[in-house]
Each structure stands twice: as C-alpha cells, then as structure tokens.
Amino acid sequence: MNIKPLGERVVIKRLEAEETTKSGIVLTGAAKEQPQEAEVIAVGPGAIVDGKRIEMEVKIGDKILYSKYAGTEVKVSGEEYTILKQEDILAIVE
Template sequence: MNIKPLGDRVVIKRLEAEETTKSGIVLTGTAKERPQEAEVVAVGPGAIVDGKRIEMEVKVKDKVLFSKYAGTEVKFDGVEYVILKQDDILAIVE
C-alpha cells in the first residue's frame, strides 16, 4: 500500500459486516450496519505537542474499534479505507 498518514493519523480497513444475526436471520445489503471494527493498515509517525513527538498507541495489523462517524473514507486501488486521528480510535481488540 502506498498511503502514508501524517501526524497522528491512522489508515484503517473496515472488517466485513455480519451477514446473519445471532438468531439466524439473513440481512440484506441495506439492513446491515456498517462495522465499527477495523484493521490498522498504516500509522503516522505521531503528533508533535510542545516540540515533543507523542508515540502512537496503535500499530499495523491491530484490530480496533472506532467512533461511528469518525474519519474520512477514501478509495485507493479499488479498496475502501478510512483515515482518522488516533483520538477517534476507542479500543484495541485483543
């Protein structure tokens, strides 16, 4: 991939949405909710605050949960990514 985020930005790729509910109901394309879980594909160098670089808390291949309306969606080489600030990431899924 050739996207290199700047500052405290992170590039993520959404994980696939569930096709069926826990009770076995198959969801159509419009009924599926967009997942808030994603995999980190690129990480910026970190923000600079008061002349000091702040280290990034996430790394490539981490699975994360992020805010519902966070970031900017971009399409690169036919794949959809979201570029967002590290602050919009809520948790790392282990």
C-alpha cells in the first residue's frame, strides 16, 4: 500500500534513535529520545496560493530535521510513518 499525501504534506519515516551516547553509555528504550531526523518517503503536489501551485522544496529520499511535536503518526502495513506539513520541516540534512 502506498501513501500519497495531499497539498503541501510530506510522509516521513523516522530514523532510529541512538542506542548509545557519545561517551558510550548504552540507553534503555525509555531513555532514548525520539529522533527529529527522518527520511522523506512521499511528497504531495504542493499548495495552491492565489491560483498558482507552490512547488515543494523537499523530494523523496531527502534526510530532514523537523519540529519536535509536528505531524500525525500513522501505521500502514505494519510500518510507522508521520505525515506533516512542509512548514514543519526545519532543514534538509546534506
């Protein structure tokens, strides 16, 4: 099953949380902080403003940083995704 976002929405898949700290301490499941880095899985066609389509700034495969409490989490075919608006994306990681 594919997810096709509408308007200026983006489907992302969160990258895995760090298992250890930089100093080498192993974190338990409860201590891991949710990552704010993700990979773009699908991109909507863009918003329409004053009758003109505004192109999306991200594309499939981009690694991004997004706002901490942004988006809606969904589960499709056993996989967890987040759908959020493009405005909730803070940066593209290069």
